[in-house]
Amino acid sequence: MRPAAQADVLPGAGPGAGSGVRRAVIAEDSVLLRIGLVKVLEMAGFEVAAEAGDAQGLLAAVEEHRPDIAVVDVRMPPGFTDEGVRAALSIRQRWPATAVLLLSQYVEERYAADLLATNTSGVGYLLKQRVADVEEFIEALRRVASGGTALDPQVVAQLLVRRSSDPLERLTARERDVLALMAEGRSNAGIAAQLVVSESAVAKHINNILAKLDLPKADADHRRVLAVLHFLGVGG
Amino acid sequence: MTIPPRLRRFLVRLRRDILFIAAGVPLHIVPPLLFLWALTQLIGILDGSSDAAPLVLPAPVTLLVIAGYGLTEAQRWRFRALCGVDLPRLRFTERKRQFAYNLLAGPLLGALELLLLAVVSAALAGALVLVWVSAVPATWRLAHPGYTTVASYLTILSLLVLAAVPALAGGLVRLENLVGRAVLGISRSDELARRVEDLTESRAGAVDAADAERRRIERDLHDGAQQRLVSLALNLGLAKATLTDLPPEAREVIDAAHREAKDAIEELNNLVRGLHPAVLDELGLDAALSGLAARAPLPVRLRVDLPPELPRRAAPAVEAVAYFVVSEALTNIAKHAREATRVDVTVTRLGEILRVVIADDGMGGADPSRGSGLKGLAQRVRSVDGTFRMSSPAGGPTMMSVELPCPT
Numbered sequence: 192m193r194p195a196a197q198a199d200v201l202p203g204a205g206p207g208a209g210s211g212v213r214r215a216v217i218a219e220d221s222v223l224l225r226i227g228l229v230k231v232l233e234m235a236g237f238e239v240a241a242e243a244g245d246a247q248g249l250l251a252a253v254e255e256h257r258p259d260i261a262v263v264d265v266r267m268p269p270g271f272t273d274e275g276v277r278a279a280l281s282i283r284q285r286w287p288a289t290a291v292l293l294l295s296q297y298v299e300e301r302y303a304a305d306l307l308a309t310n311t312s313g314v315g316y317l318l319k320q321r322v323a324d325v326e327e328f329i330e331a332l333r334r335v336a337s338g339g340t341a342l343d344p345q346v347v348a349q350l351l352v353r354r355s356s357d358p359l360e361r362l363t364a365r366e367r368d369v370l371a372l373m374a375e376g377r378s379n380a381g382i383a384a385q386l387v388v389s390e391s392a393v394a395k396h397i398n399n400i401l402a403k404l405d406l407p408k409a410d411a412d413h414r415r416v417l418a419v420l421h422f423l424g425v426g427g
Numbered sequence: 428m429t430i431p432p433r434l435r436r437f438l439v440r441l442r443r444d445i446l447f448i449a450a451g452v453p454l455h456i457v458p459p460l461l462f463l464w465a466l467t468q469l470i471g472i473l474d475g476s477s478d479a480a481p482l483v484l485p486a487p488v489t490l491l492v493i494a495g496y497g498l499t500e501a502q503r504w505r506f507r508a509l510c511g512v513d514l515p516r517l518r519f520t521e522r523k524r525q526f527a528y529n530l531l532a533g534p535l536l537g538a539l540e541l542l543l544l545a546v547v548s549a550a551l552a553g554a555l556v557l558v559w560v561s562a563v564p565a566t567w568r569l570a571h572p573g574y575t576t577v578a579s580y581l582t583i584l585s586l587l588v589l590a591a592v593p594a595l596a597g598g599l600v601r602l603e604n605l606v607g608r609a610v611l612g613i614s615r616s617d618e619l620a621r622r623v624e625d626l627t628e629s630r631a632g633a634v635d636a637a638d639a640e641r642r643r644i645e646r647d648l649h650d651g652a653q654q655r656l657v658s659l660a661l662n663l664g665l666a667k668a669t670l671t672d673l674p675p676e677a678r679e680v681i682d683a684a685h686r687e688a689k690d691a692i693e694e695l696n697n698l699v700r701g702l703h704p705a706v707l708d709e710l711g712l713d714a715a716l717s718g719l720a721a722r723a724p725l726p727v728r729l730r731v732d733l734p735p736e737l738p739r740r741a742a743p744a745v746e747a748v749a750y751f752v753v754s755e756a757l758t759n760i761a762k763h764a765r766e767a768t769r770v771d772v773t774v775t776r777l778g779e780i781l782r783v784v785i786a787d788d789g790m791g792g793a794d795p796s797r798g799s800g801l802k803g804l805a806q807r808v809r810s811v812d813g814t815f816r817m818s819s820p821a822g823g824p825t826m827m828s829v830e831l832p833c834p835t
Contacts, residue, residue, distance in 0.1 A: 221654040227661040234668070266649070272709050296649055296696070299706050301714045320692045323660030323685065325668040348721035352729055 213259040213336055214240045218249035218275065219294070220267045224319075228262060231322060235329040237336075244268070246278040253282055253289055260336040264319070265295035265302070276302045283310060290335045294319045300349040303342060304425040311417050315341035315376075330381070340376035340416050347374040350423040361403045369396040373419045437593070444596040445547075447509040448540045451603065454501050455537025457494065458529040461487045492522075498533075499525045499611065506607055510600065515613050528610040536603055543599055547592055553585030634744050634810050641703040641747075648699050656695060660688035701754060703747060712746050716753055716774065723757045725770060732775045741781055741833035748811050749774065749783050752829050755804045756785040764789030764825060781831040791823035 215237040219225045229239050237260070241252035245268045253261055261282055265275035279291045283306070290313030293306065303316050315335035321343065322328050331341035351359065351371065362370065365386075372382045379397070383390045397415070401408055406418045430438070465487035471480035506512040552559075556578045560568070568574060613621070663685040670681070700719075707715040713731045720727035740746065753772055760767050767789030775782045795801040795817050805815040808829050819825040 221650075221658070223658040224654055224661070227658050227665070230665055231661065234665070266705070271646070272705070296653060297700070297704065297706060297718065299710060299714050300717060301710050319657050320660065320689065320696075323657065323664040323689055323692070325661070325664040328664075345718075345721055349717045352717055352720040352727060 212236065212238045214238045214256060215336075216241045216243065216249065216252045216256055216258045216261045217263075218243040218246065218252075218261065218267065218278070219264040220244045221264075224264075224322075228322065231325055231328060232262070232332070234325070235332050237332070246274040249278050250281065253286055257286060258289055260290040260292060260313075260332065262292045262294065262332075265293055273302065276305060279306060283314070287313075289313075290338065291315070292317065292332060292335045292341065294322070298343045298346045298349075300346055300425070303346045303350075307340075307420060307425045311340055311420055312338045313340075316346055317341060317343045318345060331376075334376060340420075342375045342420075344371065344375060347371045347423075350374065350425065358404050362400060366396055366400050366403070369393065370400050370419065373397065373400075373416060374423060376416050441593045441596065443509060444593070444600045447505065447600055447603070448543060448596060450505050450509060452537055452540050452544065454498055454505065455533040455540065458491065458498065459534040459537070461491050461494065462530060465491065495522065495525045495529050498529050502528070502607065502611065506604075510604065512604060512608070514607065514611050524610055528607070532606050532610055536606060539599055539602075543592075543595060546588060546595075550585040550588040550592065553581045554589060556581045556585070630810065631744070638703065638744055638747055642708070645699050645703045645705060648695065648702075649705070653692070653695055653699070656688060656692045660685060660692060663688055701751075704750065707746060707750055708743070711740055712749055712774065715746075715750050716772065719750070719754055719757060720772060723770065724761045725767060727757065727770045727772055730771075730773045732773070734776060741776075741831070742811075745781060745811050745813075745831050745833050748807050748813065748831060749781060749829070751807055752783050752804055752827075753785060755800055756827055759793070759800050760785075760787045760789065760825075763793065765792075766790050767825075776833070779832060779834050781833045783829045783831070784826065786824060786826045788824050790821070791819045791825050792821045793817065793819035793825050 213236070215232050217225060217228050217232070217239060219228060219242075225242055225244075229242065232239050240256040240258050243249040243252050249261065249263060252258075261279070263275045263279050263282075265273060267274040267278075275293060275295070279293055282289055282291055287310065291306070292315035293302070294317055295302075296319050298316060298318055306314050306316060313335055315331055317328075317331060321331070335341050348371070351367070359367070359370075368386060369382060372385055377385065379390050379393050383393045386393070398408070400406075401415075401418075404422055406422060465484060468480045468484040468487065470476075472484065503514045503516065506514050560574065560578055663681060666681050667678070667685055670678070673681075704715050704718070706718060713733065716731060717729060720729040741749070753774075757770065757772075760770055764787050767787040770785065770787045773782075773784045773786075793801070795805060795815075801817070808815040808831065811831055813829055813831040816828045817826070
């Protein structure tokens with residue numbers, strides 16, 4: 192596992208938060224989007240070490256630069272299907288120190304399950320359009336680069352659809368919201384901000400959820416995400 | 428000299444009929460001759476009068492079998508070229524009908540043809556009797572003083588017969604047509620069966636072509652408009668995040684543009700998913716449906732029960748229809764089903780049938796004959812030979828059941 196470079200940098204908290212400048216590699220076949228992504232990454236304080244237009248270029252760039260994070264489009268040449276997912280899986284395997292953030296036009300739980308199967312730290316899977324919400328996206332970027340997870344709300348919704356006939360029914364609507372946000376990889380503070388409630392209220396909800404689902408109590412955000420994802424049927 | 432058009436037509440038809448009949452004679456006479464040949468050889472074997480017969484017999488028999496096919500083809504040519512009638516091509520294996528024509532109907536028709544040609548020849552000769560009688564030696568004419576009377580009667584009779592020839596020839600051609608079509612033509616049920624086969628094939632082609640077209644449009648939108656829109660929204664997002672010192676009016680404009688760009692992405696994504704989701708090709712029905720269920724505005728319980736040991740997935744066209752059914756049904760329920768709080772979607776594979784059931788707990792009263800959504804749904808189900816059933820009593824619940832054939 193990656194040493195947790197301590198998560199939860201607040202959005203917009205200036206470049207290079209943490210130690211030194213972190214480096215990123217981008218794989219995206221659309222030139223327009225690549226340019227935009229470079230801007231966002233630089234704004235988030237990353238140094239873009241290399242840009243690639245396909246999976247092979249991505250793997251070569253990661254091997255050469257060993258970046259902190261690789262931002263990868265799922266659908267790339269030559270097949271335009273799931274090249275990005277496969278490349279991400281092999282990055283996770285060969286260079287565990289490199290976090291991977293997958294971007295896709297549509298998200299699928301199956302891919303999420305594949306990605307999270309071996310190691311849930313330093314993994315992100317977001318809809319491509321989330322990059323437009325620059326500040327939230329930057330937060331997710333930093334979270335993933337620091338060893339956290341960032342799952343798109345739609346992935347979480349798909350995971351929940353699959354588990355609709357079991358202990359989840361015992362949760363209140365509010366608790367389900369909190370659970371979904373936990374599964375997305377957010378911290379207590381993040382959840383509180385999203386739901387516009389206090390952090391202590393969030394903590395109370397979380398305790399209730401963990402109790403109702405028979406999940407072990409864990410203080411570290413990441414361990415908690417792990418437990419929730421495991422409960423939802425993905426992740427080791 | 429100009430020939431009046433009616434006369435011209437008459438002559439053309441007469442010439443054609445006579446040609447048709449004349450061409451029929453050899454074709455109709457060959458099989459019985461071969462048959463007779465075979466018969467004599469057989470008799471030769473039976474009464475032991477011919478030593479060579481056992482060796483010769485196979486020849487006419489083989490010729491009968493092979494010539495049968497060639498003769499049928501020749502008949503097709505005769506009917507098409509001289510009569511304008513298109514007989515279907517019979518397969519070599521359809522011997523029964525070929526034999527029936529070549530050995531039973533053919534000889535009879537051949538006899539009629541010969542008779543007609545003989546009558547025509549005799550009548551022609553008779554009509555010209557006064558001409559050729561003049562070539563006979565004068566002594567004969569002197570010995571038969573009444574010959575002019577007889578010759579005159581003969582000429583008149585022959586002319587009368589000749590006058591009847593066009594009608595007779597026409598009648599024989601019609602008879603041949605009837606027999607030819609009845610024996611060599613295809614029956615109504617065969618014709619319908621062939622037609623159904625053709626239509627099934629061409630419809631499957633059309634369905635596949637439409638699917639391919641949807642895929643192409645999906646790909647084009649993904650590579651073009653979707654990327655551009657995301658890039659636009661991203662740039663607006665960047666502007667929003669970096670240009671913090673702008674006057675509030677300007678910030679509002681950027682804000683609105685940013686929101687609209689994101690909405691446009693959402694709308695386009697929905698459109699693309701309705702067309703043909705790429706995930707359907709890549710991960711199959713199960714994954715595609717869970718994506719649908721997750722995006723539905725009300726809780727969906729999804730159960731997909733496709734035996735994993737199945738040798739292969741359903742045909743792409745069938746999967747696409749199943750996906751479309753669920754997609755349309757969920758849209759419909761969200762839009763129209765009053766007081767629906769949840770939806771159950773069940774997909775099961777029962778042998779060669781893919782069954783999709785969508786049930787909601789709304790107030791019912793849905794009418795498939797109204798509303799283009801449900802009608803379009805039923806149409807697409809029918810396009811792959813599926814069945815569409817719906818029950819929606821007033822007060823609910825509503826259940827839609829679709830069965831799609833997927834042969835293993």
